[in-house]
Amino acid sequence: MSDNSNPKGNRSARSIGALIGSVIAPICAKRGFATADLISAWADIVGPRYATTTMPEKITWPRRDQTKAPAGATLVIRVDSGMAIYLQHETSVMLDRINGFLGFGAVSQLKIVQGVVSAPRKAVTAPPPLSRADEAIVADTVASVESDGLREALARLGRGVYGSARRP
Structure with missing residues (x-):
């Protein structure tokens, strides 16, 4: 035991x-x-x-x-x-x-x-644009989502993930 x-x-x-x-x-x-x-x-x-x-x-x-x-x-x-x-x-x-x-x-x-709410923030750089192939992958992945708002939010998330993965 x-x-x-x-x-x-x-x-x-x-x-x-x-x-x-x-x-x-x-x-x-x-x-x-x-x-x-x-x-x-x-x-x-x-x-x-x-x-x-x-x-x-x-x-x-x-x-x-x-x-x-x-x-x-x-x-x-x-x-x-x-x-x-x-x-x-x-x-x-x-x-x-x-x-x-x-x-x-x-x-x-x-x-x-x-009072002071926040310290000055550093500028956030936009991720580089996705290639057409990556953009197509994101679009295909979220195409089955019925809700327009949810589909757009998931597409933005997908673009962010693919863009940050490609950063130098």
Whole structure:
């Protein structure tokens, strides 16, 4: 009989999301986020104009014992100084987008905090154009996908994979 009491001997492959979730969960909870979904989808929620110049900091939920508490939570957003005034003018639009993502009116107020959101990024070079043969392979691979949006997304992914594999 073998002794399988050694936990290190029975490790199986696990997804990176399963491993990182246990690390991120306490940090998100400390900042008022139930999950990291809002943070990870932030660029899609706010759009390209605010994707690199804003970042959700924390959510402050009203106390239960407050009788005149706001209907929802307050989302604190860090904004690059030059973009704060623009975001302030679009507060109602951002609230609609955030609550649309969450599925209900969880956030009723935005608190804008000015600060550095991101360090300057290095310029990303586009991958070299694909050869006709590689382009045909990508097109044939995704041709059976019925959804136009999904087919285009998979084709972009395929082009990126083939392009990065050919980089010097």
